Amino acid sequence: MRASTPRLLVVGSVALDTIATPAERRANVLGGSAAYACAAAAHFTATAMVGVVGRDFPASGRALFRRLGIDLRGLQTAEGRTFRWSGEYFANMNERRTLSTELNVFADFRPELPPDGRRAPYVFLGNIAPALQSHVLDQMARRPRFVMADTMDLWIRTAREELRRLIARVDLLTLNESEARELSSAASLARAARALLRLGPRFVLVKRGEYGSVLFANGATVRVVPACLLERVRDPTGAGDTFAGGLMGWIAHTGRTTIDGLVEAMVRGTALASFAVESFGVQRLATLRRSEIHRRVRELRRMAQLS
């Protein structure tokens, strides 16, 4: 797909990661929130990436994105090196520690949308500084039909006011459990989500890692989607970004932003995330077939059936 006006605009980081698990270590793995989210979304809809790489970014990375049909006109190439992150997973594969972060070209990144990207009806604001996320929305030619934003503890601690202003402008805020508690100062997840809904978004989607995700909507509606139970997780990096990208790709594909439509999209995001962790980086997402996604969606539905 190289549709002139993309359905979905994704902004975020593109990175070369060095990842160690108890079993393996890999250097210069293609990653970053925009890379994972686009590689997931592109399975469902015409997707455009907004981000930045350095002169060292490998041609093979660009080729992989193109094979997935991702529109790269919003991917800037800047003088300098690509953003690099290095981390190490502990034995349980749930916890990790960051070994190093080199922002490189990402330090001066200012997302600029290509002209027809400004008319995309669906937008996913990956986890970058809230001021930059707002800067993307400021460039839109009209209010998008649906905007989802991700964030993290760093911004909650260092840019809380910008984050609150951003949250008031989005339809769906996603974050993990501890971040939801930290941003809201509430003890239970249910109370945290209600406090966050009062900041303005129609939906709050809490990511719980291997336990799945929970959608909160106004009027006390709560929906839970479990994660797939995998025999083996090879590299958990990017699972949350893949989940979000798959979810937004499905919404852009169906146009359904009701609660049931969002749950359908969470199921797709969950299925794609379960594939992402089977390999390092976006490799597995790049070779994924439609039939494999269908099969995993069926397994997930069966697994979660209560009668």
Next chain:
Amino acid sequence: MRASTPRLLVVGSVALDTIATPAERRANVLGGSAAYACAAAAHFTATAMVGVVGRDFPASGRALFRRLGIDLRGLQTAEGRTFRWSGEYFANMNERRTLSTELNVFADFRPELPPDGRRAPYVFLGNIAPALQSHVLDQMARRPRFVMADTMDLWIRTAREELRRLIARVDLLTLNESEARELSSAASLARAARALLRLGPRFVLVKRGEYGSVLFANGATVRVVPACLLERVRDPTGAGDTFAGGLMGWIAHTGRTTIDGLVEAMVRGTALASFAVESFGVQRLATLRRSEIHRRVRELRRMAQLS
């Protein structure tokens, strides 16, 4: 109910707990695995308790059990004090530390079944020493239709061989995630469960606290039931025992031990556990109405629906 032959026999501890949460502290709260499990199961089936209390056990505790229709002929009264446990929950209400454990009369406990208890078709072996759990099965007049056993890290470390022998004799083994990994030495939950199934039980049910539970059966079947998302948890003590008791009570009521039948029972156990944590001890379970259980079961089904 004081049916002469109980449908469900429950063995476990009866305790007087002293519990501190960040908000409250209560002393001499009626608890223990048999108390929680029976208070849950009695909502669905004729339940008999097998356990021991000391001379200090309050008449009000016995009266509460009787009001729930629990058959107490297997509840011994021994010289000495009732088992006492004291613990403190941390701010997240998920983790706790034990402040003190006084075994008292429980130190010499040897479960003895009343004559018609030996013919109960359903048995729940609460978390006590595996040798005592086996001693209960040895007393049964015939093989029960369905036996569920709970265990804990203590027995995995101190009585692994007795535990393995017991596991081979039960239909369903339940334990929590870290215990499943510890007992099986497997890294992923899926692999741990498969290793435990090879020890003999038809089902392995993994408890995940606030995330719910996962049922594993032979032939790669996996079913997931989420926990209810509560605004406020007042005292998490006994949630797992209540879940197990509600589950076995429902199975004893329906007689369905298929995978779908077990999932139905997990839903009932989950609903009852969500009430149990609303109060200290078994208080809330004692006043629970049928209509309240129905309503929570409906909410849980709705919450978990994937389309």
